[in-house]
Amino acid sequence: xxxxxxxxxxxxxxxxxxxxxxxxxxxxxxxxxxxxxxxxxxxxxxxxxxxxxxxxxxxxxxxxxxxxxxxxxxxxxxxxxxxxxxxxxxxxxxxxxxxxxxxxxxxxxxxxxxxxxxxxxxxxxxxxxxxxxxxxxxxxxxxxxxxxxxxxxxxxxxxxxxxxxxxxxxxxxxxxxxxxxxxxxxxxxxxxxxxxxxxxxxxxxxxxxxxxxxxxxxxxxxxxxxxxxxxxxxxxxxxxxxxxxxxxxxxxxxxxxxxxxxxxxxxxxxxxxxxxxxxxxxxxxxxxxxxxxxxxxxxxxxxxxxxxxxxxxxxxxxxxxxxxxxxxxxxxxxxxxxxxxxxxxxxxxxxxxxxxxxxxxxxxxxxxxx
Ligand SMILES: [Zn+2]
Numbered sequence: 001x002x003x004x005x006x007x008x009x010x011x012x013x014x015x016x017x018x019x020x021x022x023x024x025x026x027x028x029x030x031x032x033x034x035x036x037x038x039x040x041x042x043x044x045x046x047x048x049x050x051x052x053x054x055x056x057x058x059x060x061x062x063x064x065x066x067x068x069x070x071x072x073x074x075x076x077x078x079x080x081x082x083x084x085x086x087x088x089x090x091x092x093x094x095x096x097x098x099x100x101x102x103x104x105x106x107x108x109x110x111x112x113x114x115x116x117x118x119x120x121x122x123x124x125x126x127x128x129x130x131x132x133x134x135x136x137x138x139x140x141x142x143x144x145x146x147x148x149x150x151x152x153x154x155x156x157x158x159x160x161x162x163x164x165x166x167x168x169x170x171x172x173x174x175x176x177x178x179x180x181x182x183x184x185x186x187x188x189x190x191x192x193x194x195x196x197x198x199x200x201x202x203x204x205x206x207x208x209x210x211x212x213x214x215x216x217x218x219x220x221x222x223x224x225x226x227x228x229x230x231x232x233x234x235x236x237x238x239x240x241x242x243x244x245x246x247x248x249x250x251x252x253x254x255x256x257x258x259x260x261x262x263x264x265x266x267x268x269x270x271x272x273x274x275x276x277x278x279x280x281x282x283x284x285x286x287x288x289x290x291x292x293x294x295x296x297x298x299x300x301x302x303x304x305x306x307x308x309x310x311x312x313x314x315x316x317x318x319x320x321x322x323x324x325x326x327x328x329x330x331x332x333x334x335x336x337x338x339x340x341x342x343x344x345x346x347x348x349x350x351x352x353x354x355x356x357x358x359x360x361x362x363x364x365x366x367x368x369x370x
Contacts, residue, residue, distance in 0.1 A: 002092070004029050005105035005354065006085035009094035012070075018045025019068035019131045019139070022101075026108060026129060033112040037127075040142065048139045051127040053111060055369065059123030060154035062368050063329070064361075065140065065320060066104045067133030070096035076345040091348040098337030102349040102357070103159030104129055106336055110361035123154065123369040133320050136286065140320040144327075153329040154368050155299040158319050161337030164353075164360070166304055168332060169219055169314035170321065172251040172290035174260065177244055178203060180232075181279040185239040193239035194277045197232050200243040203280060206267050207247075212260060217252040219314035224250045246285065250316060253290040289322035291331060299330040306367040307334065307360050315339065334360075 004025070011021040023039045026049050030037050037051035047068070055061075073082035073095050080086040082095040094101075111125055130139030160167075180200045185193025204227065216222055225247060232243030249260060264282045271278040293300060295312040304312065317339065321331045336357035337349045 001105055001109045001354065001358070002087070002351065004109070005092060005097075005101060006087070008101040008105055009085035009092070009096055010083055012083045013068050013096065014070055014072050015132070015135050018043070018047065020045050020047040022068045023047040023049040023129065026104065029108055030112065033115045035112070035115055046131045046138070048131055048143055049129045050143070051111070053115060053121070053125040055121035055124045057122075057124065059369060060152060061124035061126050062365065063126045063128065063150075063153040063156045063327070064107050065156060065158050065324060066100055066107065066127070066129040067131070067139065067320060068104070068129050069132055069134050070099065070101070071134050071343050074345060078345050080346070087351070090351050092351060092354075093346060093348045095347055097347050097349040098161040098339075099342040099347070100160050100335065100337070102337045102354055103161065103335040106354055106357035107159050107361050110358045110365065113358065114362060114365050119366070119370070121365070121369040125365060125369065126150065126153070130320060137288070137320050137323055140323045144323055147327075150327070153327060155303065156321075156324055156327065156329050156331040157364065158321060158331065158333040159335035159357070159361070160319055160333050161335050161339050161342060162313070162315070162333055163338050164307070164309075164334065164336065164356070165313045166300070166307065166309045166311070166332055166334050167315050168293040168295045168300055168312040169253065170291050170318055170333070171220060171223075171316055172253070172255065172257075172288050172322070173318050174249050174251060174257045174287045175285040176247045176249065176261070176264065177283050177285050178247065178264065179242060179244045179281055181281070182239065182241045182277070184241045187237045187239050190239050193241070194279075196240045196243040199278050199280065200230075200232065200245060202271055202275070202278065203267065204245070206271065210263065210267065212249075212255070212263070214252060214255050220252060220316070223252055223255065251290055253292040255290065257287055288318045291319065291321040293330045293332065297330050300332060302367060303332050303334070303364065306363045317342070
């Protein structure tokens, strides 16, 4: 299995490269146990892979949902090359080792081991490894669009790295772009133009005072908001006519994204009252709803019993889970790897965690499908 994981890491699936190579590696691995899978590919390099392990059909299926893509390694130096999958000190290093090729390698291995032993299951296993989770969730949205063949699962498991915590809730997010518009002028006579950067400063001052009106949540407390990008201005001697900031807001379950956008528009209106040359617009760059599964539901309780967990947790990061809500099934995030290593240099996964994960996933499959 280690070699399988290493091959998956070596298949660079950052957004430029696409997911097809990794999907082919998974298809070949499943094929070793005679498991058919279907690669759904588009745009030359993008791909989902779906495997459907049929059973007697007396029980509802289990759906496992992974993502094939990884984020870029970034500018910082790595101790081991990010796509070499070097093993050292009981760890395998590489981009995606934790998020989430470790999860993919272990669920595929667990499914293979169940199939190889000839266990007669009473419910189907469906495995989806999807494209684009780190960017626009294109893979899971495509899967959901063509899901007419899929009956309601007993539960959905997302093998993202939780360090074996049973996660039943995550925050949502909305990325907003705010652009202020002005008028260019020669900077020796700035009074003839409208400086878009000055307008942005006025907006950011207001944003500092702004609080979203929302009840604190028992698991997370409050939402978070951070201005993370800014661009504007073309030349040292030209008054800028445009300035754009990117704002990442992490939201709570039930929090209304539309209302935040309306609040922004009200701030614009107020600033325009103060200064008629103020002009701004807001657009949504990306939005993911929050996810919350009832930790007391029977699926979660049985899941916890299967993996020996006494509690469930909530996390700050997002997943493809909200897109799966129309399936009507409880969703649990559970997998090997430390979440704090995700998207960072020197990402790794412990080989011992990989082995433990296979045992957990086998127990889960047998608990619900035997
Ligand atoms: Zn992930």
